[in-house]
Structures are given as structure tokens and as C-alpha cells.
Amino acid sequence: MNKKVQVLNKTPMWKAILVLLLIAFCALYAMPNLYGEDPAVQISAGRNAVINVETMDKVQTVLKDADINSKSVVLENEQILVRLPDNSTQLRAQEAIEEALGENFSVAINLAPLTPDWLESIGAGPMKLGLDLRGGVHFLMEVDMDSAIKDSVEGIASAFKTTLREEDIRYRSVREKSDSVELSFRSQEDLNNAENLLKRNNPDWVFTEEDGLQLRAKMSELKLQQTKTDAITQNITIIRNRVNQLGVAEPVVQRQGAERIVVQLPGIQDTARAKEILNATATLALHMVDQTHDVRDASEDRVPPGTIYVKNEEGVPYLLEKKVMLKGNHIVDANSGVDEYGRPQVNIRVDSEGGTKMSRGTKKNIGKPMATVFVEFKPLRERGPDGKLKFERRERIISVATIQAQLGSSFRITGLDSPAEARNLALLLRAGALIAPIQIVEERTVGPSLGQQNIDQGMQAIIWGFVLVLFFMLLYYKGFGLVANLALAANLVMIVGIMSMIPGATLTLPGMAGIVLTVGMAVDANVLIFERIREEIRDGRSPQQAIHWGYDSAFSTILDANITTLIAALILFAVGTGPIKGFSVTLMIGIITSMFTAIIFTRAIVNLVLGGKRISKLSI
Structure with a gap:
């Protein structure tokens, strides 16, 4: 019996090595957190600007003239990173560089990790810290739902026209209202045919007949709610993509209520730069140039029916057909480059639906001019009588080109002023056009000193809990x-x-509380095992038998207790927001790792030291 138990108390060499390798692997990826961070200033190009070696030389000259000593000045990924010795020098450097470079450049203060190159080469980096630990900016943004509904109405009105034409059903007019479409017909027969057809093709719209051979199509309540939900969801995705592409690491972008989005950008102290990133609502719209009316007879307040009045960069006006051939929401990729003459351009690729629209639209308009319109929504910082935010829609033509051949899912935009403008436009289009305009209604800046205080206090709690x-x-x-x-x-x-190691995982102050809690919970499993070993010894079993039965008997109890806690943590993660998610993430990870270390790791050590030996007493 003793021989059998002694064999059971031996851990195979391969298992012991695997346990050590797993812990060593985690230790390797935990190492970057020991190296700390440098206060830094990050310089990136704004509109009509470019970052190059000359810009870096100018920055170095500015720092030298201001008697500011920097650790390093590096040009990488079209950005300049200046590492500085302390926070006071960081602020002085930011002010000096901003004054020298002007408004065309964004100068943001940040923290740059000191991770060695050999660790970065294997993808190791420090933990991402949340807003409450790192400092940064917090925005509460409100989505203009009226614009989202209006876009949906415009889209369905265009689809109604196309469907009626294809089925050869005559109509007088199709007019767009705030949340409905009004169709007018010449005869009752046309109205009935149209109603049957449109009802069949659009089950989420409600159709009602009105006096004067009119048919009104209105969104169903379910469709209305879905439109609002889609606007919020897609805007969240687009904001997250946009911030990531502009170099802001691990943003927190979450829905709050029916029409608002919370955005937190840890490590960013430059509120103006963050606003520029988030408020950019750039998109493209392709229109055919109207050739039946004279633009000299029109103005912004007086345009012929079915047209819009838009100016180009030089202020030259054009009349464009109101119907949009292609909207920016069909764009799936955009990259800047140069054409055969060395002029800046943006190469665009659209989805299958957009490719079909481009193919149809350009096929019947070969030889005619088409305008590329750049569309922006600028918040006016005021609300209308209904309490909704007000936006100003600004449009400008960036190019007018004659369609030479039928286009498909790939085409290019030329007529841009500079390579920097082409890069900025490509970035915004690639990240996506916001489905509905947004406006910042609340902003807060959390200083890095407050975040450092939270870190220090949290670390003290962890250390004291650990030591006790x-x-x-x-x-x-x-x-x-x-x-x-x-x-x-x-x-x-x-x-x-x-x-x-986990992409997107961010340590917050509640997350540190989760680690403190895990420190206490981690020894629970060992307490259960050790007390069971003591019981086995009191029952007269030998030390080797007590070790074996102590671990085996306690396992089911430990598993049950940790599974229930893990389920609670999963529920917190699923239904919680922000701080609660941060707490639940560290708690879940801590539960899993504590089970591994308390059961597998400790048993491997005990078996390595005591397994297979004749012992008469245990130090327990």
C-alpha cells in the first residue's frame, strides 16, 4: 500500500517541466511592467501637414533653444516621439513645440513604455492602464438620431423609385418627410399595385392610403428602434476603429442610455487632439453634375428641383443631382497614393452593393462629369426647440471628373491639395463614416498625477495584503x-x-481591487488541502497517504467553490459596464490562475521535495 501511495505522490518529469514553463512564460510577459515609462511628447500631422526628417530636426532645435534635455527624439510611423526625464520637463516641451509648429500639428503628452527591444520583438508589453490609473480624457457624446432616421428615409425613398420604375408603375412624386415617405399616384390602380409591391418588399414599413391618391410609408416601431440601435452600435465600432488607427491605445467606448456614447482615452492629456479624432465625421458622396440647368441662375437659397448647390475648394459653385450615386458607408478600404503624374490620390474599394451601384451608375453616364463631394457635420453647440443637438452639414467638392468607362468596386479620387490631405481622408474613410453625427456634451480630463496616486495606493493594498x-x-x-x-x-x-498578453485587457482601479481579493482567495484552496492533510494524519494515515488523500479529497470542494465564483464573475462581466467589467476580468483570471497554482503547482513542489521518500512527520 505504501509503495502504491509513494508512486502516486510522484509527479512525472514532463508535467513538472510543463508547469514551470507555463509560469516562466507568464513571467516573461509580465516583465515589461517592471521597466516603467518615460514622460513623452507625441507629435503627429494634422490637416495639410506632413511629418518628416525636417520636422524632427526642427523639434530638436526647439528643444535645444528652450534648454530642454530630452532622452531621445525618434521618427516612427509618421509620428515623432520625444522622451523626457520628468513631468515638468514634459509640459515645458509640449508648450515650446506647440508654439513652434503651429496649428497644423498635434502635440500630445503621453507616457512611452521603456520595454526593451528584445521583449517588444516577441510582442511583450506592459499592462494597459485605465483612465483612473493612467489619466486621460473622458467624453460623453450624444448621437443625432434625427440624421440617422433621415438617412434611412432617404435611402428607402430612392429604393421606392427604383422599384416602381423597374415594375413600370407610374407615380407623380416621391417626397421625403422627417420619418416617412409620401408617394403620389395618377390613378387608384397604380396606387394599389404600388402598395402591394412595396408592402411585399418592405415588411418593416407601415403603408397607409391617404386622400388625393397618396400613399404614406412610415417606419414601424420595431424598425425605428432598430435604426437607432444600429446608429449607436455602428458609431461605437467606427469610433473605436478611428481611435485605434490614430494611435490611441485601448480606448473605452461604451453605450450609455439610448442616444449617448462614453469614450475614455487613457494616457491622452491633449483634449483638443482627442476632440479632433472623435468629432471628425468625414465621408464621401458621389453625385452626377447637373447639366440641364445653368449654375449662374442658382444660389444656395435658390436651386432647381432635384439639385443641390455645392462649391469646390476655390469657391467655384456647381449644381449637382440630388440623387447620390454612392455613399461613404459602402467604403471598405481606402489608401493614399499618387497618380501617374505624381499628384496625390485616394484609392477606394467598396463592398459588393456599392460596386453594383457604381457599375450601374457609371455605365449609363459615360462621358458625363461626376463630382466627389466631401461631407462633414459640424456641431453648433446649441439645441433646437425639441432639445435635440443641432449640426451644420458642410459639403465641398474635391474633384470633378468625366466618367471614361464603367467603374466597379475599385476606383480612385484625385484633385486633393496635398499628400497629407490624401492620407487624412484615406484614414477617415478607412475607419468608417459615422452613421449619424455626434457631439461632445461632457468632457473631463484626469491628470496623470491623480492616476499615479491611485496606482500607489492600489499597489500598497496589494503588497500589504500579500505580506500579511x-x-x-x-x-x-x-x-x-x-x-x-x-x-x-x-x-x-x-x-x-x-x-x-490579452489584447484589449485594461487594468483599472476596481481591477486592482479584484487582484487584492484574489490574493486572499488564492490561499483558500491551500487551506482546504492542508487542513484535509491534517485530518488524514489525525485519522492515522502515513504522511505519504495523507498528502495523497488530502489533495484528492479537497479537489472537488475547491472546484465547486471556484466554479460558483467564476459564474458570478462572468455575470458581472456580461451585464456590467466600465469599472465592474474591470473588476470581473481580474477576478476571473485570478480564479483560474489560483486553482492552477494552489492545486497543480503546489502538488508538484510537494511531490518533488517529499514524494517517494520515507518520512515520519510533516511540517504542517
Whole structure:
């Protein structure tokens, strides 16, 4: 019997090596958190500007003239990163560089990790810190739902016209209202045919007949709610993509209520730069140039029916057909480049639906001019009588070109002023056009000093909790308490390593609370195991038998207790927001790692030290 138990208390060499390799792997990816960060100034190009070696030389000259010592000045990914020795020097450098470069450049203060190159080469980096720890900017944004509904109405009105023409059903007019479409017909027969056809093709719209051979199509309540939900959801995705592409790491972008979005940008202290990123609502619209009316007889307040009045960069007016051939929401990729004459251009690729529209539209308009219109929504900082935010729609023509051949899913836009403008336009189009305009209704800046204070206090809580638990376990369980303490240290290393490896994982102040809680919970499993071993010894079993049965008997209890806690953490993550999610993430990771270290890691150590040996007494 003793021989059998001794064999059971031996851990195979491959398993021991695998356990050590797993912990070593997590320790490797936790290492970047030991190196700290440098206060830094990050310089990026704005509209009509470009970052190059000359810009870097100018920055170095500015720093030298201002008697500011920098650790390094590096040009990388079309951005300049200036590392500085302390926070006061960082602020001085930002002011000096901003004054020298002007408004065409964005100068933001940030923190640059000191991770060695050999760790960066394997993708290792420090944990991402949340707004409450790193500092940064917080925005509460409101979505203009009226614009989203209006766009949906415009789209369905255009689809109604196309459907009626294809089925050869005559109509007098199709007029767009705020949330409905009004169709007028010449005869009752045409109205009936149209109603049957449109009802069949558009089940989420409600059709009602009105006096004067008119048919009104209005969104169903379900369709209206879906339109609003889609506007919020797609705007969240687009904002997140846009911020990521502009170099802001790990933003928090969440829905709040029916029409609002919370955006948190950790590490960013430049509110103006963040606003520029988030408020950009650029998109494109392709219109055919109207050739039946004279633009000299029109003005912004007086345009012929079915046309719009738009000016180009030089202020030259054009009359364009109101019907949009292609909207920016069909764009799936956009890259800047140059044409055969070396002039800046943007190469655009659209989805299958957009490709079909371009193919149809250009096929019947070969030899005619087509205008590319750049559309922006500028918030007016005021509300209308209904309490809704007011926006100004600004349009300008960036190019007018004659359609030479039928186009498909790929085409290019020329007529841009500079390579920088082409890059900015490509970036915004690639990140996506906002489905509905947004406006910042609340903004807060959290300073890095407050974040550092939170970090210091959180680290003190973790360290004190860690030390007290270590002391208790060592005092109460002696040799086995030392093993539990090693497991506790390994558990902390694994939590930090896994948090550093997971893309999108952000450590917040509640997350640090989750780690403190995990420190206490991590020894629970060892307490259960050690107390069970003591019981087995009191029942007269030998030390080897007590170790074997102690681990095996406690396993089911430990598993049940941790699974229930894990389920609670999953529910918190699913239904919680912001801080609650941060707490639940560290709690879930801590539960998994504590089970690994408390059961597998400690048993491997105990078996390595005591397994297969004749012992008469345990230090427990």
C-alpha cells in the first residue's frame, strides 16, 4: 500500500517541466511592467501637414533653444516621439513645440513604455492602464438620431423609385418627410399595385392610403428602434476603429442610455487632439453634375428641383443631382497614393452593393462629369426647440471628373491639395463614416498625477495584503505554508502576465481591487488541502497517504467553490459596464490562475521535495 501511495505522490518529469514553463512564460510577459515609462511628447500631422526628417530636426532645435534635455527624439510611423526625464520637463516641451509648429500639428503628452527591444520583438508589453490609473480624457457624446432616421428615409425613398420604375408603375412624386415617405399616384390602380409591391418588399414599413391618391410609408416601431440601435452600435465600432488607427491605445467606448456614447482615452492629456479624432465625421458622396440647368441662375437659397448647390475648394459653385450615386458607408478600404503624374490620390474599394451601384451608375453616364463631394457635420453647440443637438452639414467638392468607362468596386479620387490631405481622408474613410453625427456634451480630463496616486495606493493594498497572507501561512502551516507562499507569488506573476498578453485587457482601479481579493482567495484552496492533510494524519494515515488523500479529497470542494465564483464573475462581466467589467476580468483570471497554482503547482513542489521518500512527520 505504501509503495502504491509513494508512486502516486510522484509527479512525472514532463508535467513538472510543463508547469514551470507555463509560469516562466507568464513571467516573461509580465516583465515589461517592471521597466516603467518615460514622460513623452507625441507629435503627429494634422490637416495639410506632413511629418518628416525636417520636422524632427526642427523639434530638436526647439528643444535645444528652450534648454530642454530630452532622452531621445525618434521618427516612427509618421509620428515623432520625444522622451523626457520628468513631468515638468514634459509640459515645458509640449508648450515650446506647440508654439513652434503651429496649428497644423498635434502635440500630445503621453507616457512611452521603456520595454526593451528584445521583449517588444516577441510582442511583450506592459499592462494597459485605465483612465483612473493612467489619466486621460473622458467624453460623453450624444448621437443625432434625427440624421440617422433621415438617412434611412432617404435611402428607402430612392429604393421606392427604383422599384416602381423597374415594375413600370407610374407615380407623380416621391417626397421625403422627417420619418416617412409620401408617394403620389395618377390613378387608384397604380396606387394599389404600388402598395402591394412595396408592402411585399418592405415588411418593416407601415403603408397607409391617404386622400388625393397618396400613399404614406412610415417606419414601424420595431424598425425605428432598430435604426437607432444600429446608429449607436455602428458609431461605437467606427469610433473605436478611428481611435485605434490614430494611435490611441485601448480606448473605452461604451453605450450609455439610448442616444449617448462614453469614450475614455487613457494616457491622452491633449483634449483638443482627442476632440479632433472623435468629432471628425468625414465621408464621401458621389453625385452626377447637373447639366440641364445653368449654375449662374442658382444660389444656395435658390436651386432647381432635384439639385443641390455645392462649391469646390476655390469657391467655384456647381449644381449637382440630388440623387447620390454612392455613399461613404459602402467604403471598405481606402489608401493614399499618387497618380501617374505624381499628384496625390485616394484609392477606394467598396463592398459588393456599392460596386453594383457604381457599375450601374457609371455605365449609363459615360462621358458625363461626376463630382466627389466631401461631407462633414459640424456641431453648433446649441439645441433646437425639441432639445435635440443641432449640426451644420458642410459639403465641398474635391474633384470633378468625366466618367471614361464603367467603374466597379475599385476606383480612385484625385484633385486633393496635398499628400497629407490624401492620407487624412484615406484614414477617415478607412475607419468608417459615422452613421449619424455626434457631439461632445461632457468632457473631463484626469491628470496623470491623480492616476499615479491611485496606482500607489492600489499597489500598497496589494503588497500589504500579500505580506500579511504570506506571514500567516508561514506561521500557521510552516513548511507547507512556504509552498503556499510560492504558489501565491506565482499566482500574482501569472495574473500580471496574462493581463499583459490579452489584447484589449485594461487594468483599472476596481481591477486592482479584484487582484487584492484574489490574493486572499488564492490561499483558500491551500487551506482546504492542508487542513484535509491534517485530518488524514489525525485519522492515522502515513504522511505519504495523507498528502495523497488530502489533495484528492479537497479537489472537488475547491472546484465547486471556484466554479460558483467564476459564474458570478462572468455575470458581472456580461451585464456590467466600465469599472465592474474591470473588476470581473481580474477576478476571473485570478480564479483560474489560483486553482492552477494552489492545486497543480503546489502538488508538484510537494511531490518533488517529499514524494517517494520515507518520512515520519510533516511540517504542517
